[in-house]
Amino acid sequence: MTDFRPTEFAVTVAHEPATLSVRVRGELDYDTGDDLIDIVAEHLAADGAPPHEVRVDFHGLTWIDSTGLAALLMVHRRTSAVGATLRLDNRPEVLERVLRLTNVLDHLTAGASGQGPGFPPDAGSVRP
Structure with missing residues (x-):
């Protein structure tokens, strides 16, 4: 029998x-x-100067639905509010679609x- 349990969700954060x-x-x-959203917001609100950019690496992403997309839109709103640029790295095909x-x-x-793309799609750390 095939096991269809979802891949466990995990978020790892490094703040430089x-x-x-x-x-x-x-x-x-x-x-x-x-x-x-909560994890990103917590780190954006931490003491000290806010970051210039927030890089989200999706190498281990296995699925995203409309609520996941809404979460990304909220992360964008939060990063923009502190003046940071959002970068979406290593996007798998499910996210690209x-x-x-x-x-x-x-x-x-x-x-x-809000002045145009902050991360060109052909950059080295992003899947085309």
């Missing part, structure tokens, strides 16, 4: 002076979207000022 790095593993969905279908990639990766 100018960059907040967030690694997402598992399914970003209805059950986990708020966790991602959702971003293409909803046409929000440019919005999510716009610079903190």
Whole structure:
């Protein structure tokens, strides 16, 4: 019999002076979207100067649904509010498809000022 248990969701955070790095593993969905928002918001509100950029690494992402996408939009709102640029690294095909279908990639990766994409799709750390 095949085991269809979902991949366990996990978020790992590393905070350097100018960059907040967030690694997402598992399914970003209805059950986990708020966790991602809360973790990012907590680190953005920490003492000290806010980071210049927030890098979210999706190498271990196995699934995303509309609630997961809404969580990414909220993360973008939070990063923009502190003047940081959001970068979406190592996007798997499941995330690429959702971003293409909803046409929000440019919005999510716009610079903190909202002046165009902040991370070109052909950059080395991002899957095309």
